[in-house]
Amino acid sequence: MTSPQPRECVSRIPAYVAGKPPQPRAGLTTYKLSSNENPYPPLPGVLDAAARAAEQMNRYPDMGNTALYEALADRLGLPTDHLALATGSVALIYQLVQAFCEPGDEVLYAWRSFEAYPIAVTAAGATSVQVPVTADGRHDLDAMAAAITERTRIVLVCTPNNPTGPAVTQAELDTFLAQVPARVLVVVDEAYVEFVRMGDPVDGLATVRRHENVVSTRTFSKAYGLAGFRVGYAIAPPPVATALRAVSLPFGVSSVAQAAAVASLDAEPALLERVEALVAERDRVVKGLADVGVSVPEAQGNFVWFAAGERTLDLAAAADALGIVVRPFAGDGARVSIGEPEANDRVVELGRTFLAGL
Numbered sequence: 001m002t003s004p005q006p007r008e009c010v011s012r013i014p015a016y017v018a019g020k021p022p023q024p025r026a027g028l029t030t031y032k033l034s035s036n037e038n039p040y041p042p043l044p045g046v047l048d049a050a051a052r053a054a055e056q057m058n059r060y061p062d063m064g065n066t067a068l069y070e071a072l073a074d075r076l077g078l079p080t081d082h083l084a085l086a087t088g089s090v091a092l093i094y095q096l097v098q099a100f101c102e103p104g105d106e107v108l109y110a111w112r113s114f115e116a117y118p119i120a121v122t123a124a125g126a127t128s129v130q131v132p133v134t135a136d137g138r139h140d141l142d143a144m145a146a147a148i149t150e151r152t153r154i155v156l157v158c159t160p161n162n163p164t165g166p167a168v169t170q171a172e173l174d175t176f177l178a179q180v181p182a183r184v185l186v187v188v189d190e191a192y193v194e195f196v197r198m199g200d201p202v203d204g205l206a207t208v209r210r211h212e213n214v215v216s217t218r219t220f221s222k223a224y225g226l227a228g229f230r231v232g233y234a235i236a237p238p239p240v241a242t243a244l245r246a247v248s249l250p251f252g253v254s255s256v257a258q259a260a261a262v263a264s265l266d267a268e269p270a271l272l273e274r275v276e277a278l279v280a281e282r283d284r285v286v287k288g289l290a291d292v293g294v295s296v297p298e299a300q301g302n303f304v305w306f307a308a309g310e311r312t313l314d315l316a317a318a319a320d321a322l323g324i325v326v327r328p329f330a331g332d333g334a335r336v337s338i339g340e341p342e343a344n345d346r347v348v349e350l351g352r353t354f355l356a357g358l
């Protein structure tokens with residue numbers, strides 16, 4: 001072979017299947033419930049801040065992300081040396097693997113979980129070790145602790161777990177952390193932290209403060225509605241934050257994204273009201289599904305999981321017919337985001353259809 005060849009691992013990178021947009025249907029408003037996006041349009045103040053930043057698009061962004069680091073540090077009550085910004089928390093996962101794993105090192109995570117994990121791990125030449133979630137979609141933290149080997153460098157704990165929904169408790173996380181060797185980095189992926197409503201929720205910030213091997217990753221994509229702008233951050237012990245910044249793409253977070261994220265932190269009360277409304281809708285969907293006889297795993301994010309197994313693609317087709325697009329994982333189940341109230345009504349309808357055998 002004489003042409004340039006990518007590294008061997010590149011051919012093994014699984015494809016990321018993005019949530020499909022809805023197809024227009026005559027006489028029916030269609031809704032996208034396939035990417036866990038926030039259905040609300042931007043707040044006017046956030047849009048204005050981004051528009052003002054766009055006037056400077058001929059200039060590079062502030063490479064130091066100064067205003068956003070300061071706003072986050074202020075909001076979280078932490079020095080900025082505990083923070084690392086990136087183009088979405090997906091980028092942080094890539095950077096963590098790049099910074100901490102040699103080829104062949106192991107990254108341990110639950111499965112099924114966030115589909116970007118195997119992509120990031122494989123792309124870095126590291127090895128995925130997947131520990132099945134329980135029948136009700138929960139992390140099996142005891143099995144994960146038992147799966148740690150000499151080669152394990154990173155453990156990813158996705159809570160709430162995308163796509164199944166349940167979150168781990170702080171007590172469960174603490175018991176797990178007590179079993180993890182200090183040389184192993186534990187990443188608590190808190191992409192949906194704002195949606196959690198349960199007893200003893202994980203406090204990622206406090207956990208990072210207590211451990212030198214724990215990182216929390218968070219994002220502006222979900223609760224804050226900035227998915228299109230790509231900005232997320234890690235809360236980490238300073239040496240880990242330094243490593244993350246060292247491998248980051250220079251000028252990664254755009255000036256509009258920085259401005260919109262700062263404005264979002266200023267507008268947090270209004271944004272968190274929307275989160276509250278989405279949580280209420282989530283609980284309404286879960287109850288509506290229960291009323292028609294469909295039980296879903298405990299939903300702590302902005303989505304519900306239908307464990308449809310072999311019927312998953314049929315379920316997705318039934319959803320299409322109802323004018324909602326879901327995210328099917330063939331042979332396993334479908335993840336359905338919480339969206340507009342009318343869309344959510346149709347999710348309950350989908351449950352009824354599903355139970356009736358489609």
Ligand SMILES: *Cc1c(COP(=O)(O)O)cnc(C)c1O
Nearest residue numbers: 088089090114162191219221232
């Ligand atoms: C959506 C999501 C992210 C965040 O993605 P961004 O890159 O910040 O948009 C991270 N982890 C999980 C589990 C997610 O579902």
